[in-house]
Amino acid sequence: MLAKHEVMGENKDIKFYKNQIEEIKQEIIQCIEKYIDEKLQTVMNYLKKKKDFYEMSFL
Numbered sequence: 001m002l003a004k005h006e007v008m009g010e011n012k013d014i015k016f017y018k019n020q021i022e023e024i025k026q027e028i029i030q031c032i033e034k035y036i037d038e039k040l041q042t043v044m045n046y047l048k049k050k051k052d053f054y055e056m057s058f059l
Helices: 017-057
Strands: 002-007 010-015
Touching: none
Parallel strands: none
Antiparallel strands: 002 010
C-alpha cells in the first residue's frame, strides 16, 4: 500500500506492508478504546454518585 507524505513541500510515497498496516490499526484501536474508557469513567463516577444519593434519600 502506498501513502502520500509531504516532506518540506515535496510529496513522497511511503510503502506499507500488510503487517505494518495491521499493527497501526491495532495501535489506533487501543488509543481510541483508552480515550473512551477515560472519558466514560468520569461519567460513570457521576452516575454512581447520583444513584447513591437517590438511594440514600429514599431510605
